[in-house]
Amino acid sequence: MPEDRPNPIAAQKRPRRVTAIEVARKAGVSRAAVSRAFSETAYLDAGKRELILQTAAELGYRPNALAASLQGNRTGLVAVIAGDLARQYDSAFVGELVSQLNAAGKWPIILGGPDTLTEQSVRQVLSYPLDAMIVRGGSLNAAIFDDAAQLSIPVIFSGRVVEAPLVDSVCCRNEAGARLAVETLISKGRRKIGYIGGPSDWSSENERLAGVISALQDAGLALSAKANADYSLNGGRDAARALLSDTNVDALFCANDAMALGALSAAKAIGQHHVPNTLSIIGFDDVPLAGLPEFDLTTLRNPVKRTVAQILRLLDARLADPTRKSEVVMISPELIERGTH
Amino acid sequence: MPEDRPNPIAAQKRPRRVTAIEVARKAGVSRAAVSRAFSETAYLDAGKRELILQTAAELGYRPNALAASLQGNRTGLVAVIAGDLARQYDSAFVGELVSQLNAAGKWPIILGGPDTLTEQSVRQVLSYPLDAMIVRGGSLNAAIFDDAAQLSIPVIFSGRVVEAPLVDSVCCRNEAGARLAVETLISKGRRKIGYIGGPSDWSSENERLAGVISALQDAGLALSAKANADYSLNGGRDAARALLSDTNVDALFCANDAMALGALSAAKAIGQHHVPNTLSIIGFDDVPLAGLPEFDLTTLRNPVKRTVAQILRLLDARLADPTRKSEVVMISPELIERGTH
DNA sequence: GCCGGTTGTGCGCACGTGTTCACATAAAAG
DNA sequence: CTTTTATGTGAACACGTGCGCACAACCGGC
Numbered sequence: 001m002p003e004d005r006p007n008p009i010a011a012q013k014r015p016r017r018v019t020a021i022e023v024a025r026k027a028g029v030s031r032a033a034v035s036r037a038f039s040e041t042a043y044l045d046a047g048k049r050e051l052i053l054q055t056a057a058e059l060g061y062r063p064n065a066l067a068a069s070l071q072g073n074r075t076g077l078v079a080v081i082a083g084d085l086a087r088q089y090d091s092a093f094v095g096e097l098v099s100q101l102n103a104a105g106k107w108p109i110i111l112g113g114p115d116t117l118t119e120q121s122v123r124q125v126l127s128y129p130l131d132a133m134i135v136r137g138g139s140l141n142a143a144i145f146d147d148a149a150q151l152s153i154p155v156i157f158s159g160r161v162v163e164a165p166l167v168d169s170v171c172c173r174n175e176a177g178a179r180l181a182v183e184t185l186i187s188k189g190r191r192k193i194g195y196i197g198g199p200s201d202w203s204s205e206n207e208r209l210a211g212v213i214s215a216l217q218d219a220g221l222a223l224s225a226k227a228n229a230d231y232s233l234n235g236g237r238d239a240a241r242a243l244l245s246d247t248n249v250d251a252l253f254c255a256n257d258a259m260a261l262g263a264l265s266a267a268k269a270i271g272q273h274h275v276p277n278t279l280s281i282i283g284f285d286d287v288p289l290a291g292l293p294e295f296d297l298t299t300l301r302n303p304v305k306r307t308v309a310q311i312l313r314l315l316d317a318r319l320a321d322p323t324r325k326s327e328v329v330m331i332s333p334e335l336i337e338r339g340t341h
Numbered sequence: 342m343p344e345d346r347p348n349p350i351a352a353q354k355r356p357r358r359v360t361a362i363e364v365a366r367k368a369g370v371s372r373a374a375v376s377r378a379f380s381e382t383a384y385l386d387a388g389k390r391e392l393i394l395q396t397a398a399e400l401g402y403r404p405n406a407l408a409a410s411l412q413g414n415r416t417g418l419v420a421v422i423a424g425d426l427a428r429q430y431d432s433a434f435v436g437e438l439v440s441q442l443n444a445a446g447k448w449p450i451i452l453g454g455p456d457t458l459t460e461q462s463v464r465q466v467l468s469y470p471l472d473a474m475i476v477r478g479g480s481l482n483a484a485i486f487d488d489a490a491q492l493s494i495p496v497i498f499s500g501r502v503v504e505a506p507l508v509d510s511v512c513c514r515n516e517a518g519a520r521l522a523v524e525t526l527i528s529k530g531r532r533k534i535g536y537i538g539g540p541s542d543w544s545s546e547n548e549r550l551a552g553v554i555s556a557l558q559d560a561g562l563a564l565s566a567k568a569n570a571d572y573s574l575n576g577g578r579d580a581a582r583a584l585l586s587d588t589n590v591d592a593l594f595c596a597n598d599a600m601a602l603g604a605l606s607a608a609k610a611i612g613q614h615h616v617p618n619t620l621s622i623i624g625f626d627d628v629p630l631a632g633l634p635e636f637d638l639t640t641l642r643n644p645v646k647r648t649v650a651q652i653l654r655l656l657d658a659r660l661a662d663p664t665r666k667s668e669v670v671m672i673s674p675e676l677i678e679r680g681t682h
Numbered sequence: 683g684c685c686g687g688t689t690g691t692g693c694g695c696a697c698g699t700g701t702t703c704a705c706a707t708a709a710a711a712g
Numbered sequence: 713c714t715t716t717t718a719t720g721t722g723a724a725c726a727c728g729t730g731c732g733c734a735c736a737a738c739c740g741g742c
Contacts, residue, residue, distance in 0.1 A: 015493035060491030065468040066407045067728035070697045085436030095426030099454030113440030127406040150401030152356035408698035
């Protein structure tokens with residue numbers, strides 16, 4: 001055998017793990033006994049189990065979860081399409097999701113980064129027998145998720161309602177939230193209301209815009225100004241700067257907090273407006289930053305913990321009964337009245 | 342067979358995936374041919390490969406990566422101990438890490454949340470045959486990672502230097518960074534310098550403190566005030582408020598940006614100090630927030646992209662040669678001079 | 683002393699894949 | 713026409729595990 005020449009393939013191999021057979025040999029029992037020692041429900045003499053567990057500890061053995069899953073069991077792996085972790089809300093969301101998944105014994109495989117890369121990653125990660133896939137945010141082509149359906153991998157959407165078999169969704173009442181914001185502004189006496197939205201191919205963006213327009217209509221008003229930015233603080237600042245100098249709005253509703261904070265910054269920089277005396281600003285999400293005294297931003301709380309808890313509930317239900325009917329959970333945002341309106 | 346009564350075990354089973362055998366049957370070829378069709382290097386008639394790939398697409402088949410890994414191949418799974426995603430720096434770090442790992446075809450399993458939970462999660466996730474484990478931050482008991490060593494799973498530490506076989510580290514020069522900050526303050530004429538540190542069981546914290554003290558010593562000065570907080574903005578604000586009212590420091594160096602921003606907030610709230618005229622504040626990390634005009638924080642850049650790139654380099658090198666000598670990469674922080682010093 | 687029941691254990695199959703080995707076929711060379 | 717070579721292909725094994733099945737050992741009761 002040509003063992004003497006360095007084998008390039010060997011680099012692809014991972015180091016061998018200790019297996020149940022080796023534990024069995026060392027403990028002087030059968031391999032099946034080792035398997036049983038790690039199973040709560042199986043019959044095994046208490047002393048023998050003790051011996052096996054100790055031998056396993058010495059050798060550094062633990063059952064290979066992947067080999068076990070091969071028999072049709074759950075893998076515990078859940079893919080999470082995370083959106084852009086540079087965004088405050090997305091990162092808070094993923095942090096909470098990871099934490100709750102870990103606590104439930106699920107292992108989140110996170111996909112992130114630029115959308116084009118993510119799309120490719122989604123396809124690749126479907127090579128793993130995932131228990132489920134959780135999708136955050138809106139801009140990915142829904143066609144990729146057909147592949148998941150074909151593989152019978154349940155998908156849970158957050159922030160977008162998708163109607164399809166095997167698919168559940170949890171989503172914020174964007175339109176109601178936007179209405180609430182605009183009604184609050186109107187009740188404060190504002191009449192010239194501007195809106196800074198996000199990327200227009202996001203479903204949540206269209207819902208929020210619809211809420212704005214219909215609330216204004218109900219009050220016999222029209223939108224005084226509108227801009228679209230990229231959900232970032234800097235984007236919001238630039239958009240607000242343009243709006244505030246070109247138009248004479250007395251209120252700005254922003255589709256997320258980051259842009260609202262940018263708008264706040266622009267208002268201060270321009271100097272001719274005073275928040276909240278002559279200008280109101282309301283955001284959306286209630287990220288941790290919004291509550292700091294520096295900003296004290298009035299906003300709509302898009303509750304992270306509650307949303308994530310619902311995702312886990314949907315996940316459990318779906319795993320318990322894969323054929324169950326699709327469920328859509330709507331979450332109402334709550335107005336957090338602070339100092340900018 | 343008792344197939345008629347509902348089986349509780351069935352709930353544990355995941356839906357079957359389409360297998361290579363089924364594709365082979367439908368395409369009228371052997372199972373081995375299907376396997377070869379998905380392997381770049383294997384011999385297979387071009388037309389036959391085409392037929393197989395098309396049949397596979399129709400049936401929604403793709404090779405099961407886990408079954409493949411069973412033969413000793415790499416799984417592509419990498420556990421990431423993420424620290425606290427609520428912290429700006431950690432979340433920026435994880436975002437970049439996820440993005441670069443995805444691009445490299447690695448699948449990060451993220452563990453996060455409270456430390457006690459994470460510790461338990463680490464043990465559990467070792468049941469999976471991971472290619473490697475990447476550990477961020479400092480407070481976890483190092484003993485858990487012995488388990489990884491026993492399983493021959495390479496560990497890469499970031500933000501902490503650990504000397505052990507199979508273990509690589511990439512770490513910021515914390516002491517040098519702290520020195521740089523203090524020297525900058527001294528050269529600005531500051532003499533009464535205070536320090537707000539993080540949790541004292543973090544290795545990085547001790548290094549930064551050491552740098553502060555030795556830089557002061559070299560200038561014939563002593564530390565005027567010291568407090569420890571929890572790396573959060575609110576914690577930094579509280580600590581700074583106490584320090585500023587109890588002592589007469591003219592400069593604050595904070596162990597991270599969040600606390601520095603909190604200190605900035607406290608200084609503004611108290612009112613009797615003006616940054617940077619009568620009070621200098623320097624942070625550490627250069628999180629995105631620090632660069633905003635609202636804060637314009639002078640800080641030490643702990644470069645995320647460069648650090649993550651080094652982690653991926655170490656990962657590749659370790660996977661290529663699992664027996665290679667441990668490597669420690671030190672990264673120099675860079676002073677970003679903005680408006681608060 | 684026999685028998686039914688309880689408790690404990692080993693054998694062997696199945697899971698889905700990549701790869702080696704030997705063999706078949708066809709083309710090229712003699 | 714025969715022999716060598718190149719090209720494809722299927723059978724069979726290995727990977728590590730959980731579990732069903734059959735069997736062994738033991739105990740108590742008649």
